[in-house]
Amino acid sequence: MALLKLEDVHVALEDGTEIVKGVDLEVGSNQVHAIMGPNGSGKSTLANAVMGHPAYAITEGRILLDGEDVTELGADERAQRGLFLAFQYPHAIPGVTVTSFLRSAINAVRKARNGGTDDPIAIPEFRKELLAQMDRLKVSRELASRYLNDGFSGGEKKRVEILQMAMLKPRIAMLDETDSGLDIDALRVVAGGVKELVGPEMGALVITHYQRILDYITPDFVHVFVGGKIVEEGGPELAKKLEAEGYAPYEEVAV
Amino acid sequence: MTETETEVVEGIGSDYGIKYGFHVPEDYFFKSGRGVSHELVDAISSHKNEPDWMRKFRHKSLDYFYARPMPEWGGNVAEIDFDNIFYYIKPTENQAESWEDLPPDIKDTWDKLGIPEAEKKYLAGVGAQYESEVVYHKLQKHLEDQGVIFLDTDTALREHEELFKQYFGTIIPQNDNKFAALNSAVWSGGSFIYVPPGVKIEMPLQAYFRINAENMGQFERTLILVDKGAYVHYVEGCTAPIYSTDSLHSAVVEIVVMEGARCRYTTIQNWSNNVYNLVTKRAVAHKDATMEWVDGNLGSKLTMKYPAIWLMGERAHGEVLSIAFAGKGQHQDAGGKCVHVGANTTSVITSKSISKDGGRAGYRGLLQVDKSARGAKSKVVCDALILDEESRSDTYPYMKIEADEVDIGHEATVSKIGEEQLFYLMSRGLTESEASAMIVSGFVEPITKELPLEYAVEMNRLIQLQMEGSVG
Numbered sequence: 001m002a003l004l005k006l007e008d009v010h011v012a013l014e015d016g017t018e019i020v021k022g023v024d025l026e027v028g029s030n031q032v033h034a035i036m037g038p039n040g041s042g043k044s045t046l047a048n049a050v051m052g053h054p055a056y057a058i059t060e061g062r063i064l065l066d067g068e069d070v071t072e073l074g075a076d077e078r079a080q081r082g083l084f085l086a087f088q089y090p091h092a093i094p095g096v097t098v099t100s101f102l103r104s105a106i107n108a109v110r111k112a113r114n115g116g117t118d119d120p121i122a123i124p125e126f127r128k129e130l131l132a133q134m135d136r137l138k139v140s141r142e143l144a145s146r147y148l149n150d151g152f153s154g155g156e157k158k159r160v161e162i163l164q165m166a167m168l169k170p171r172i173a174m175l176d177e178t179d180s181g182l183d184i185d186a187l188r189v190v191a192g193g194v195k196e197l198v199g200p201e202m203g204a205l206v207i208t209h210y211q212r213i214l215d216y217i218t219p220d221f222v223h224v225f226v227g228g229k230i231v232e233e234g235g236p237e238l239a240k241k242l243e244a245e246g247y248a249p250y251e252e253v254a255v
Numbered sequence: 256m257t258e259t260e261t262e263v264v265e266g267i268g269s270d271y272g273i274k275y276g277f278h279v280p281e282d283y284f285f286k287s288g289r290g291v292s293h294e295l296v297d298a299i300s301s302h303k304n305e306p307d308w309m310r311k312f313r314h315k316s317l318d319y320f321y322a323r324p325m326p327e328w329g330g331n332v333a334e335i336d337f338d339n340i341f342y343y344i345k346p347t348e349n350q351a352e353s354w355e356d357l358p359p360d361i362k363d364t365w366d367k368l369g370i371p372e373a374e375k376k377y378l379a380g381v382g383a384q385y386e387s388e389v390v391y392h393k394l395q396k397h398l399e400d401q402g403v404i405f406l407d408t409d410t411a412l413r414e415h416e417e418l419f420k421q422y423f424g425t426i427i428p429q430n431d432n433k434f435a436a437l438n439s440a441v442w443s444g445g446s447f448i449y450v451p452p453g454v455k456i457e458m459p460l461q462a463y464f465r466i467n468a469e470n471m472g473q474f475e476r477t478l479i480l481v482d483k484g485a486y487v488h489y490v491e492g493c494t495a496p497i498y499s500t501d502s503l504h505s506a507v508v509e510i511v512v513m514e515g516a517r518c519r520y521t522t523i524q525n526w527s528n529n530v531y532n533l534v535t536k537r538a539v540a541h542k543d544a545t546m547e548w549v550d551g552n553l554g555s556k557l558t559m560k561y562p563a564i565w566l567m568g569e570r571a572h573g574e575v576l577s578i579a580f581a582g583k584g585q586h587q588d589a590g591g592k593c594v595h596v597g598a599n600t601t602s603v604i605t606s607k608s609i610s611k612d613g614g615r616a617g618y619r620g621l622l623q624v625d626k627s628a629r630g631a632k633s634k635v636v637c638d639a640l641i642l643d644e645e646s647r648s649d650t651y652p653y654m655k656i657e658a659d660e661v662d663i664g665h666e667a668t669v670s671k672i673g674e675e676q677l678f679y680l681m682s683r684g685l686t687e688s689e690a691s692a693m694i695v696s697g698f699v700e701p702i703t704k705e706l707p708l709e710y711a712v713e714m715n716r717l718i719q720l721q722m723e724g725s726v727g
Contacts, residue, residue, distance in 0.1 A: 051678075052678075052682070076686050076687065076690075078682075079681065079682050084682075084683075085682050090679065091673075093676065093693065093694060094697050094698070094700075095697025095700030096697035096700070104689070105680075105684050105685060108683070108685045108686065108689055109683075164683065
């Protein structure tokens with residue numbers, strides 16, 4: 001069974017404008033899917049709506065996570081069930097350190113999975129895991145005691161997003177334009193970090209404009225997303241084709 | 256990562272009613288009738304066996320109290336029913352030196368509040384005031400041997416009358432304002448501290464103020480003298496049972512920080528939502544001295560409190576760090592005052608206010624730089640966080656600058672918790688209230704990080720409690 005299943009998902013803004021116009025998608029464990037599309041195609045809206053952003057209403061269709069309909073659930077409940085979104089523009093939380101935030105997030109998830117009763121992670125265990133993941137993702141240890149995303153460079157923010165993913169161990173990880181703003185070295189580390197987590201326990205959905213990140217994480221499936229819809233699907237070779245030809249042919253079709 | 260964070264997380268789910276809002280039966284040595292009068296003032300003075308000058312001081316103060324009109328600014332004090340308040344309750348005949356010597360109900364109260372345990376772990380001395388009197392008091396022996404005086408104010412008047420008389424009522428005159436006048440008339444309890452030259456007290460001294468009776472009026476009086484080059488950190492905490500009718504807490508705190516000395520005064524005010532908290536606090540800082548007020552206001556129905564520092568000597572430094580959290584039915588009118596008199600004096604006022612569920616939190620402050628204060632520097636930062644549409648924040652930053660060549664900065668921000676910030680945190684599994692609490696904890700972090708670990712934990716836990724809206 002697919003871990004994440006979208007059935008004819010339509011997404012509209014608060015003013016009623018429809019941005020996503022019927023998407024069907026299945027992401028299984030051990031799979032990497034890429035959603036590729038031009039700017040303004042609605043791919044970030046799709047990712048945010050799947051995560052449960054309150055400003056994006058799912059007007060039609062369903063979202064299933066591990067077989068459970070989560071369409072009506074809040075972002076927190078979706079996260080507790082194993083959904084994760086690496087943000088394109090992560091927000092700063094002044095006064096809250098990366099460490100403190102991560103432990104609170106892990107404990108919130110553990111509490112939810114423990115039927116609402118606190119089940120906090122032991123501090124030595126947390127600390128060991130955090131340091132190991134930081135080293136693996138080449139996140140400077142100094143960032144652990146800084147305020148979350150407060151004054152971070154673009155690259156630091158993206159690495160910390162992946163660090164959060166590594167710590168929270170989701171079932172489905174959605175990466176929204178994680179490659180933007182990263183230099184090649186950072187991209188390699190970040191992509192490597194994602195790749196390592198993809199396996200029997202996790203599937204990934206990589207949302208990107210460019211094929212660049214896909215040089216480091218080879219997708220099993222590529223979906224071309226234009227005008228709020230998937231207009232073509234294929235294997236990794238489709239990404240290469242897009243790189244060569246751009247989105248213009250699809251945009252003409254979509255219009 | 257620190258212990259703080261763990262305990263903060265573990266603290267979620269606690270509840271004011273159970274932790275602080277309880278009350279125990281009254282079995283008191285003496286309880287006055289309701290209302291205030293010259294007869295009552297006489298009775299208090301007689302009970303305390305005071306010198307005649309103090310009796311006269313009290314009577315004169317009461318006349319000032321009667322003569323002064325109610326303040327018409329700040330919060331709504333018009334509904335205080337002065338005739339319905341009990342002004343003096345003496346719970347026990349004698350002060351105890353051991354917790355075991357207290358009546359069981361009173362001892363249980365302190366146990367529930369965790370005071371004896373805190374004393375063992377990280378305090379250099381403790382005073383515990385219950386209603387009008389300090390029922391327990393103790394200072395570590397080695398500090399006593401160094402000449403440190405830490406007593407309840409009544410005992411200090413008996414045992415150190417000369418020193419007492421030299422400073423008492425000099426920083427805050429008895430007619431300073433209506434509530435200081437009332438305190439001067441009926442004061443009882445509070446702390447008296449003298450730190451001899453050069454003595455630095457590493458661990459905090461703490462006083463805890465507890466109201467138990469309904470319609471109680473608590474009027475403690477604190478006087479702190481920090482002699483040359485000495486240091487003390489004094490911490491006060493306060494709680495009360497939840498009643499449907501009002502209580503009144505009106506303290507006066509006077510502090511003198513002598514040359515090169517430093518005093519830090521930390522308050523974690525967590526009165527129940529039926530307490531009017533109208534307090535006058537003022538410190539004088541002499542040459543090269545440092546005075547710091549760390550003022551956390553989380554409880555009470557109405558708080559009006561603006562800890563002040565008069566920077567008299569050259570290069571004296573003052574800081575006011577203020578947190579005000581107003582939830583449902585609460586009005587926190589808090590802030591700070593710095594008055595620069597000496598040359599090259601410096602001050603920083605940092606205020607963080609949070610309002611929620613229709614609460615009203617504000618900053619009211621004064622920055623005054625006299626002509627004599629050449630080269631003074633000051634920075635005032637007030638940030639407000641408003642959590643919903645029903646709540647309110649006000650900022651009244653008064654400034655009076657008369658000197659030349661001064662460096663004055665003022666910043667103010669008002670913000671709301673953004674939907675995007677909440678979504679970001681919730682997408683990591685935090686519930687909406689956990690996410691809001693996290694943003695609020697982060698907002699006040701510049702102040703909580705200044706607190707000793709145990710108090711930072713306490714402050715964060717109280718904020719969590721407020722965020723859950725379980726108070727009152």
